[in-house]
Amino acid sequence: MIRIEGKILVDEGDIEERFIRSSGPGGQNVNKVATAVQLRFDVRNSRSLPDGVRDRLIRLAGKRVTGEGVLVIEASRFRTRERNRRDARDRLVQWLEKAAAPVKHRRKTRPTAGSRERRLEGKQLRSETKRVRKPVSPSDD
Structure with missing residues (x-):
């Protein structure tokens, strides 16, 4: 049994491991020894995972x-x-812990009056900079 977050136990029977050949460089050894592991965990049919954790794990x-x-x-x-x-x-285990962590809901907030004021001042300065850069139109004097 693998214990996750103290409350979830994953049965070893739900995990299937196969040894495959590694890719990439490694000399003569890489062509004859299967050292890489392909771990397969049936998330959808696992009885040890609560529904919420199962859905979050599939999504994550x-x-x-x-x-x-x-x-x-x-x-x-x-x-x-x-x-x-x-x-x-x-x-x-890392994937399961991440999926088991409670979802932190976002609390809606409003911008402060000061931040709104600073934003508008910045826009005003930018507008003024662009206005000054414009070519001067000929005036009728």
């Missing part, structure tokens, strides 16, 4: 969630399977 993860509601995390930062596996699980 964006393109990392497949059409079937499976979160896919690939970890290939390290050279060993175990460190990549730990890295993928840590990232899953």
Whole structure:
């Protein structure tokens, strides 16, 4: 079991890990050893997540969630399977903690009288600067 925020427990059975070959440079070893980890977590069908957390996680993860509601995390930062596996699980925990955090609602505020006044003064100065730059029209003297 993986504990998130003290109140959410994720069952290890909901997590599927596959080892794949890493991309990029690495010499002869990269062509024969599968050290990268592809972690798959079925968000939509997980019974351990509350509905609000599930919906927020799908929204936050964006393109990392497949059409079937499976979160896919690939970890290939390290050279060993175990460190990549730990890295993928840590990232899953980070996503879950982010989704479990309560949403902070924005409180509507109004600009202060002073800020409105300063804004209008700035606009007035800018207007005056532009007016002075205009070419002088010929006057009938």
